[in-house]
Amino acid sequence: MDFQSSRHLVAVLSLIVLLVTSRGVSGSTFTFVNRCGYTVWPGILANAGSPRLDSTGFQLPKDSAISLQAPTGWSGRFWARTSCTFDGSGAGSCATGDCGTGMLECNGLGATPPVTLAEFTLGTGGQDFYDVSLVDGYNIPMIVEGSGGLGLCASTGCTADLNQQCPAELRAGDGFACNSACTAFGSPEYCCSGAYSTPTTCKPSVYSEMFKAACPRSYSYAYDDATSTFTCNGADYTITFCPSSPSQKSAREATPATGATPVTGSTPQESGSGSGAGLTYSGYGYGPYGYSGSGSGSGTGSHTGSGQTMLDDGSWLAGLAMGDSTRTISSSTLQFLLIVATGLSVLFSFHYL
Secondary structure, eight states, X not given: OOHHHHHHHHHHHHHHHHHHHHHHHTOEEEEEEEOSSSOBEEEEEXXXXXXXXXXXXXXXXXXXXXXXXXXXXXXXXEEEEEEEEEOTTSBEEEEESOOSSSBSSOTTOOOOSSOOEEXXXXXXXXXXXXXXXXXXXXXXXXXXXXXXXXXXXXXXXXXXXXXXXXXXXXXXXXXXXXXXXXXXXXXXXXXXXXXGOSTTTOOOXXXXXXXXXXXXXXXXXXXXXXXXXXXXXSOEEXXXXXXXXXXXXXXTOOOOOTTOEEOOOOSOOOOOEEEETTEEEEEOEEETTEEEOOOTTOOOOOEESSSOEEOTTSOEEOSSTTSSOEEOOOHHHHHHHHHHHHHHHHHHHHHTO
16 A cells, blocks of 8 residues: 555545544433323433533423433433423422422422432543432433443333332322432431441442332432443433333233333324424324334434333343334434444455555
């Protein structure tokens, strides 16, 4: 290979690296999907040093989705508020997950426990970290799914109805939420504080073990990192509230594989879309065995098929072996594969010059 060919090869490889890494530089799209049978009001809190997103709280009717863009390096948390009442000016409050502002927007305040939390730290050219936490208790089921990223990018969350399993001493209000032992009792041994502030001294309690048994991929207490923190590179993320509801399961749902959490569909709904004030709205059309479509700008593929189950490694398994279920590859992942294939082709071409 002569000097001129080497220069061309370096230029081509540099272009490939730029195309592969450029997606991570732009940050991630978060798409919030409401599959509950009622309206929820997501709340958003950016961590110190992270910019505020286009909204810090909004209404999300059932069977709808909203997308928000977050810059690279952003970190913060999301949750669902329930049983809210807001007037035309946005003033009001919520029965669970209230952020204490007395307004629809949370404006820098966090959720009042008990509440299910999704927590994210987006990488700056490196890995994203994310989890679903029950450390502050639980109010509704939630899962997080990554799409279009590199790495394991496993799904995580809690699909169980812990309100139905909640011990009387942890039950909040009228049973619409379940405290963690820390939020219920405030003791150092439950809150991993004081003399119990290290992984060595703070151990799982009977209460956190109950949460862990029901939701093995979620944080059940402060030092539950090993089985509860997940990573992905340059993905977009979908946060789904009430991903599976017993009242919405199809009679044709296949038996889940061992260690799997079923993710099922609901009754068919009309689809639609719209926009407003930095948010992208999209109606979701639900089939009987899974949800289809994607929030505008989310980069997510469609999930369809019969009896899909989420396995322990984050992968998906069709309930029927003969192709009734399909999981389409995201456009960004397809683009990456095409770039890699082009690069390999160029390398082989130059090798034989």
